[in-house]
Amino acid sequence: MNLHGIRAIYRFEMARTFRTVMQSIAAPVLTTSLYFIVFGKAIGSRMGDIDNISYGAFIIPGLVMLSLLSESISNASFGIYMPKWAGTIYELLSAPVSWIEVLIGYVGAAATKSVMLGLLIMGTARLFVPYEIAHPFWLIAILLLTAVTFSLFGFIIGLWADNFQKLQVVPLLIVTPLTFLGGAFYSINMLPPLWQKITLFNPVVYLISGFRWAFYGMADVHIGVSVGVTLGFLLICLTFVWWVFNTGYKLRS
Amino acid sequence: MTDQTSAAIVRIRGVNKTYASGFQALKDVNLDIKRGEIFALLGPNGAGKTTLISIICGIVNASSGTVIADGHDTLRDYRAARASIGLVPQELHTDAFESVWSTMSFSRGLFGKAPNPAHLEKVLRDLSLWDKRDAKIMTLSGGMKRRVLIAKALAHEPRILFLDEPSAGVDVELRHDMWRMVRELRANGTTIILTTHYIEEAEDMADRIGVINKGELIIVEDKKVLMRKLGKKQLAITLRQPMRSIPDALDDWSLELTEGGHTLVYSFDTQKEETGIAALLRALGEHGIDFKDLRSSESSLEDIFVSLVHQPNEVTV
Ligand SMILES: Nc1ncnc2c1ncn2[C@@H]1O[C@H](COP(=O)(O)OP(=O)(O)OP(=O)(O)O)[C@@H](O)[C@H]1O
Ligand SMILES: [Mg+2]
Numbered sequence: 001m002n003l004h005g006i007r008a009i010y011r012f013e014m015a016r017t018f019r020t021v022m023q024s025i026a027a028p029v030l031t032t033s034l035y036f037i038v039f040g041k042a043i044g045s046r047m048g049d050i051d052n053i054s055y056g057a058f059i060i061p062g063l064v065m066l067s068l069l070s071e072s073i074s075n076a077s078f079g080i081y082m083p084k085w086a087g088t089i090y091e092l093l094s095a096p097v098s099w100i101e102v103l104i105g106y107v108g109a110a111a112t113k114s115v116m117l118g119l120l121i122m123g124t125a126r127l128f129v130p131y132e133i134a135h136p137f138w139l140i141a142i143l144l145l146t147a148v149t150f151s152l153f154g155f156i157i158g159l160w161a162d163n164f165q166k167l168q169v170v171p172l173l174i175v176t177p178l179t180f181l182g183g184a185f186y187s188i189n190m191l192p193p194l195w196q197k198i199t200l201f202n203p204v205v206y207l208i209s210g211f212r213w214a215f216y217g218m219a220d221v222h223i224g225v226s227v228g229v230t231l232g233f234l235l236i237c238l239t240f241v242w243w244v245f246n247t248g249y250k251l252r253s
Numbered sequence: 254m255t256d257q258t259s260a261a262i263v264r265i266r267g268v269n270k271t272y273a274s275g276f277q278a279l280k281d282v283n284l285d286i287k288r289g290e291i292f293a294l295l296g297p298n299g300a301g302k303t304t305l306i307s308i309i310c311g312i313v314n315a316s317s318g319t320v321i322a323d324g325h326d327t328l329r330d331y332r333a334a335r336a337s338i339g340l341v342p343q344e345l346h347t348d349a350f351e352s353v354w355s356t357m358s359f360s361r362g363l364f365g366k367a368p369n370p371a372h373l374e375k376v377l378r379d380l381s382l383w384d385k386r387d388a389k390i391m392t393l394s395g396g397m398k399r400r401v402l403i404a405k406a407l408a409h410e411p412r413i414l415f416l417d418e419p420s421a422g423v424d425v426e427l428r429h430d431m432w433r434m435v436r437e438l439r440a441n442g443t444t445i446i447l448t449t450h451y452i453e454e455a456e457d458m459a460d461r462i463g464v465i466n467k468g469e470l471i472i473v474e475d476k477k478v479l480m481r482k483l484g485k486k487q488l489a490i491t492l493r494q495p496m497r498s499i500p501d502a503l504d505d506w507s508l509e510l511t512e513g514g515h516t517l518v519y520s521f522d523t524q525k526e527e528t529g530i531a532a533l534l535r536a537l538g539e540h541g542i543d544f545k546d547l548r549s550s551e552s553s554l555e556d557i558f559v560s561l562v563h564q565p566n567e568v569t570v
Contacts, residue, residue, distance in 0.1 A: 002332070008362025012351075019350060087346030091405070094310040094340050095363045096332040252314045253272055 005097040009105025013079050017113050024075070025117060028067045032121045035063050036128040039185065050187050051218050056129040060122070061212040062184025068118045068143070069150050069179055069204070073171050076110035076154030081167055084158075084251075093252060099245030103155070110151035111144070118143050131215065138223070139214035145230055146207055152237040159244055159251065178204045188220045203229055261285035261321075262413060262444045263309065268318030270304055270468075278304040280468045282318070286413075291435065291445045293459035293476075295452065295558055301468040302448040303343055306415050310340045323412055336365055339411030343418045343448075345398045349391035353382060353401055356390060357408045364409035376407045379434050381427075395422045403431070407438075414438065416447040420454060432458055452558055456480075464561050471561060488530060490517040490537070491546035502540055506533050517544075 017024050040056035047055035083089040092102065125131070133139055161167040182204030188196055199205055200221075210226025213219035219226070244251065263286035270279040278301045286292050294302050307313035309320050311331060320327040325334035348356055357373050377383045380400045385393060390401060399422060406414060416435070420428050435445055435458065449455055455462055456476070463473040472479070495514035506529060509518040521528050537544065 002365040004362040004365050004367060008359045011362075012355075012359050015355070016350075086348065087342075087344055088348055090312050090340070090342050090346055091360065091363065093312045094335060094338065096335040096365055097363065098332075248314050252312065 002097050002101050005095060006101050006105045006108075009092075009097075009102065010109045013106060013109030014112070016079070017075070017109070024071070024113065025120065028071055028117055029120055029124055032063055032067060033124055033128075035059070036125060040128055050190075051216075053216055053218075054129070057131045057216070058187075058212075059185055060125045060129065060131060061215050062179075062182070062208050063125070064118050064121050064143075065146065065182075065204070065208050065211055066179050066184055067121055068114050068146055069175055069207075070171055071117050072110055072114040072147050072150035073154035073157065073175060075113055076107055076151040077158035077161065077167055077171075079106045079110055080155055080158035081161055084162075089251070099242060102245070103152070103241060107148060107151045107155055110154060111147040114147040114151065115143055118147070133215055134217040135214045139211070142207075142211050142214055142227070142230075145227070145234070146211070149230055149234040149237065152234065152241065156237055156240055156244075159241075159249075162250070175204075178202050179208075183208050183220060203233060206230065260288050262288040262323055263446070264319075264321040265305075265309070266319045266321075268305070268308060268320065269316045270301070270308060270313065271316045278468050279308075279315075282465075282468075282470050284463060284470060284473060286444060286446055287461070289439065289442055289444055290460040291439055291447070291458055293455035293462045294446065294448045294465060295455055295462060296448075296465035300465045302465060303417055304468075305465070306340070306417055306446070306448070310338055310415060311335055312340075332365075336409070337412040338415065339406035339409065339413070340415045341399075341402045341406045341417060341419055343421070345395060345402065345422075347390045347398050347401060349389070351390055352387050353377070353390060353393075353404070354386040356401065357404050360405040361408040364411075366409045372410065373404075373408060376404050379437075380404055381430065396424060396427055399423055400427070400431075411443070413444045413446070416445065418448055418450070420449060420451055428454075464558060466561070486521055486528075486549060486551050488519040488521070488533075489546075489548045489550070490519065490544045491515060491548075492517060493543040493545050496542075500540060500542075503533075503536060505529075505536075 036056065036059075039059055044055035044059075049055065050058045083092060157167065157170050181199065182202050183199070188199050188205065188209075191199060206221060206226040206229040209220040210223050210230070213223045213226070243249070263284075265282055265284040268279055268282040269277070271277045282301075282305060294305070296302050304313060308315045309322060309327060311327060311334075320334075322334040323337040325331075325337075327334040351359070354373070354377075357377070358368065361368065361373070374383065377386055380403060382397065382400055382404060385397065390398060393401065399419070403416075403419065419431060423431065432454075435447075439445055447455075447458070459476050461474065462476050462479055464471050489511075492515055496510060496517075497514060499508050499510055499517070506519055509520070510516070511518055519530070519533060521530070
């Protein structure tokens with residue numbers, strides 16, 4: 001293991017994060033606060049409880065997931081896209097590091113940052129809505145698992161993208177809709193029966209449901225299924241990255 | 254094992270490269286770089302120099318062939334091979350927001366070495382970058398960025414250093430500093446492979462020279478041998494009266510009539526004991542051929558290079 005190499009990449013990425021602290025931390029916290037004010041307070045006060053949870057509290061897990069997903073993806077995708085774009089990737093390609101080490105460095109840094117952000121948003125939410133956490137261990141586990149999985153997914157997007165537009169297109173056109181339709185703002189039981197079936201093809205449903213279970217002990221799908229689906233997605237991403245690094249696809253001509 | 258079998262620190266065997274576009278950039282390249290030498294790779298634009306270096310360093314995949322660096326296969330044993338290689342790329346690829354010091358520390362770590370501020374300081378001082386260690390790279394000039402790239406390549410104390418066009422965009426003074434440093438590195442046992450378009454640089458610096466053209470390595474030779482074998486000396490004799498043709502009496506010398514019959518050019522081999530100049534001048538006197546000027550010239554590496562690249566088939570070494 002090239003531990004010095006991993007540390008170098010991780011540090012480099014964390015330094016990049018703290019250089020852009022306004023954009024990477026302040027902006028998502030502000031956005032989430034706005035959601036709480038609008039949906040939690042203004043609209044939420046007119047909504048009935050869902051499964052005995054006030055609407056303001058009900059949307060917290062979904063909102064945290066929303067930020068966690070989009071930040072994980074954008075951090076990791078930018079992290080690997082920038083060296084490709086600036087040409088500095090030559091150094092990574094010529095260095096004695098394996099793909100596992102590169103992943104630990106980049107994905108580790110991106111995931112660290114999103115977990116920090118997730119905790120920060122949960123703290124912010126507490127200012128607006130009182131809530132208790134039913135399963136703290138599972139909450140942290142799901143937070144970590146999701147951050148790692150989607151940072152890895154972002155890393156893949158960054159590898160694949162060869163222009164800025166491609167870098168944005170997957171988060172904007174796929175991830176954001178899936179998250180909004182993933183039950184962040186409603187329970188899937190509230191959908192018509194047909195849509196309840198269709199929505200089960202949306203992987204984000206499992207994430208939000210699992211996360212909400214960790215908060216309040218209630219869920220749309222079983223927690224085991226949630227964790228299983230996420231692990232499955234993680235495995236698919238890992239296989240893909242392994243293949244990319246071994247064939248040099250889009251990295252080595 | 255490698256020290257026993259040969260002094261080659263880099264062995265390139267049967268390397269071919271065809272890019273995805275279908276363009277064949279390298280054709281069956283075989284080359285040994287000797288441990289501790291300065292090797293200059295010359296060739297016109299697009300000859301395949303960068304491609305070859307990129308394959309050795311792991312940036313480009315070869316279509317076929319093998320490369321052994323410091324005793325390690327660059328594919329199967331890439332960790333050990335790459336750890337001993339430093340690369341200064343041709344293009345100025347740098348981070349913008351990093352400081353000189355942090356980008357150098359990053360390079361050292363990436364190549365698996367524990368931090369060593371004393372080494373980084375020495376390299377920065379040698380490159381006159383010490384004052385700029387805290388500057389963001391984007392605030393540096395082009396020549397300074399080039400030096401930052403050199404500093405990054407040296408951060409992990411490589412045994413093999415590739416310099417792809419190191420003097421592009423670098424002023425004369427810095428170039429001299431750089432070459433002094435390259436000589437120092439060599440004195441400390443580093444093997445250096447460089448490409449350059451400044452032929453006098455190769456002439457000045459290199460121990461051996463390889464010429465590559467259209468993806469083919471057309472010659473690899475000790476610099477001195479190359480200059481001796483291919484270098485010709487010429488004596489130009491400016492005549493008082495132009496000539497229509499070379500008189501039969503001068504057949505013993507291989508002469509050429511140029512400049513509309515105003516100049517006789519005699520090419521001779523500098524290695525021979527007898528140049529034949531004295532006899533030629535006597536013969537000219539005997540036949541009443543008057544001349545007003547004599548000039549002798551030696552072909553430079555540049556002439557050799559041009560003749561190699563333009564008529565590769567006519568040159569046999
Ligand atoms: N990624 C690529 N895809 C397709 N063709 C490429 C690629 N990279 C280089 N080439 C082609 O391969 C040939 C060799 O390029 P290379 O960069 O190795 O030349 P070079 O000898 O370094 O030239 P220069 O002196 O201009 O730096 C060129 O014709 C170039 O157009
Ligand atoms: Mg080149």
